[in-house]
Amino acid sequence: MTRLFSFRGEVTWSVQRADVIFIYIPICEIAPSDIERRLVDQLGDGGISPDFIVFITPFSQIEDVVITLGNELLSERFDNLKRCKGIVLAPFNKWGSFVNLNWIKYDNTGVPHPDSNQLLVSARNAGFACLTGSNGVITKAPPGTYFRNPSQNPRSYFIRAALLCRNSVEASFVSFALLPLVAKAEVIYRKAPNIIWVDTVSIAYIAYALSELCIHLGALSAKPEIRSYSSYGGLSDTAPETGDYPIFLISASTSGGMARDLVARTGGRVQQEIIGTILGSFEEKFPQLLYSIPERQQGPNIESVNTLREILVSGEDFLFSPGEPIPVVLKRIHLPKLFSENFKSIQGKGLIHHFKRLSADKKPKAFFIDGALLAADNDFRHWVVSKAKGMLPGTVNRIVYQNDEGSRRMAEIVRDALKPFRNELPISSVEEIEKLPPQNDETVAIVAAVAGSGMELMRITKALRQYQPEGSRFFLIGTVLARSYMQLEQFKANLKLADKTLSYAVETWGDFATSTVALHEYHVREVNLLKEIVGTSDNTDLNQFAENRLDSIQAQGVVHEGLPRSEPFISMSGDDASFDLSKGFALWGNFNNRRCPIDVLFTVSCWLQNAREGRSLAHSERLDGGGFQQAIIAPDCFLRFTDPVIQVSILRCAHDSELDYRSSLTASPRAAEIISKFLGLGEESVTELLMALVLKRIRLRREDKDRVSAEAMNVFSDKKAFLHELARRYSELKE
Secondary structure, eight states: OOOEEEEEEEEEEEEEEEEEEEEOOOOOOHHHHHHHHHHHHTTTTTTOOSSEEEEEEGGGGHHHHHHHHHHTSSSTTTTGGGGGEEEEEEETTTSOOOOSSSEEOOOSSSSSOOHHHHHHHHHHHHHHHHHHHHSEEEOOTTTTTOOOOOTOOOEEEEEEESSSSSSHHHHHHHHHHHHHHHHHHHHHHHSSOOEEESGGGGGGHHHHHHHHHHHHTTTSSOEEEEEEOOGGGGGGGGOOOOOOOEEEEOOOOOOOOHHHHHHHHHHOOGGGEEEEEESSSSOOOSSSEEEEOOOOHHHHOOOOOOOEEOOEEOOOSOOOOSSSSSOEOOSSSSSSSHHHHHHHHHHHHHHHSBBBBBTSSSBBBBEEEHHHHHHHHHHHHHHHHHHHHHHHHHEEEEEOSSSSSHHHHHHHHHHHHGGGGGSSOEEEEEEHHHHHHHHSSSSEOOOOSSSSSHHHHHHHHHGGGGSSTTOOOOEEEEEEEOOTHHHHHHHHHHGGGGOOOEEEEEEOOOGGGGGOHHHHHHHHHHHHHHHHHHOOOOOOOHHHHHHHHHHHHTTTOOOTTTTSSOOOOEEETTTTTTEEEEEGGGSSSSHHHOOOOOHHHHHHHEEEEEEHHHHHHHHOOOOOOOSSSSSEETTTTTHHSSSSSHHHHHHSSSSGGGOOTTTTTHHHHHHHHHHHHHHTTOOOHHHHHHHHHHHSSOOHHHHHHHHHHHHHHOOOTTTTTTHHHHHHHHHOOOO
């Protein structure tokens, strides 16, 4: 088990330079033999002799261990330590500073005595250099592709801070480097911070490590709440409310733009001193940066602004000859496994809500599954019972549930299902298990009714790290994923940080929900546009047209104004359980009058979702750029997929970034050329294309937008027509 983090570095001051071996010791119960083994690994067989050996620890009680070991190290047993000038114990305080350096040995001949600040800076830089150089933190873009940061600057590399730490000891070292951030926040607030915001759930483990270290050192008296926001889209939600005293951790930034925007977009309510960026490639100034990636690791600079990679997506039942670059060819089935059965079992039960407000003070969620109602559903209960009896081993002796009512009820179902076979198992919430002492060889069953952003799963993994012995096993059952299977991948990765081999199993139910969010978000924009037309236009015919459409939508219960409605756009009809579109979700045009496009709509929706996160696809071929690389659907796809229902389905199911061509000098004019051609020919998908332009689903460079706008105004000159209104609005739209 890894209990130490050791690395080589150097201390430089004036014109002097000294070679140093640093050993970070995060726990007090450590034996001299453990430290000695790690030191021998660092010394190697080459006879390398450091000038100093520095033991970094939050514990001053370890002094006796270091003194004993120091005397042994300097004995005749280690010839390559004869040149060593000093061994020092460097305990640190809650401010992240070394205090009361204890020099076990110091020889002042030849090498001057480094002070505590010099050692601190050197230790931090050397530790991060070790972590970023060996953990795959720096990812180079494949040939011909580039990463684009939120600042829009193209880069030939990407910093993956999620891979920074391989175990909990390395995470503790990173939290040691973050202690000054907590100290600054306490000075600003005159209170200890009670919230840690992270820009991505993948670095939540660092926030938890920081929380634990602060509690131990007395910097905090209570564990802060860990919250996550979704990149740039969630910046406005992070502004502190009354009683909030937050600090902010940004995983990585190549320009520092996110930290600056965090201050700007919260109206100055977030001060720059409480924001810390862990990794970056800019100078260490505001925004505060823990470690700047050396230029030799960054890769070449990219001058071109064209940082998009076009993904030509092909499906097995869409036959065409793909062009360059390499297309994504999907081998998986389009619809998730057992899609029809799962959908039929929950249709009309009120489990699914779109843009529902969970409380009056929160924004509506685009897609929400009611976990409490789910746990009460008989079909779901039968499924949970079957998995509890058929999957969980006899060694399970505790059930842990995610912190919500639905998951608690699920835990009770599992417990009751296992009663005939063993004594009644204890049920623990995350709060309860965090307070339990470490357990030996305990097998835990984890239940979660609905997994959304993954923050609660992350909290569970942190709580379970106390289950130290090898052979501990964890099982996650009964999860309905409201967003993506990637949350489970992150859950598994964070369990690995527990420094042991784990047996890990996952069973899920009702996986249809992964690909429908974009459909609903787009539909709400459509409703708002119609209401705006009705409220501002003095054209009687146009108003009547828009009002009829709104009446149709409202009659079907389709969501608008953030009100919750269940399953507004699809239904199952007939004995064959075929899918159909609700009338309120009719596509623009005559598609619904002569054929039902629901099969195509859902095929394209799931097909695009597979292209974003398909496990069989290399990252360079996925439609999802991971937030820092934009991948677009090539405009030529609208020519290759000549069926208007396929074209419309792509417009409805794509994410905004996938049809945003503004940063491409080649894709934008090509998209404008194709759209202008469709407008001139009066293709069936014209209304949907104009809607996509007005609602900013498709976005073009300014000169290309003007070209399309002029063509639309020329073709649709009848001022009473709905298409003219769309063309007029697009001509006045400012990108």
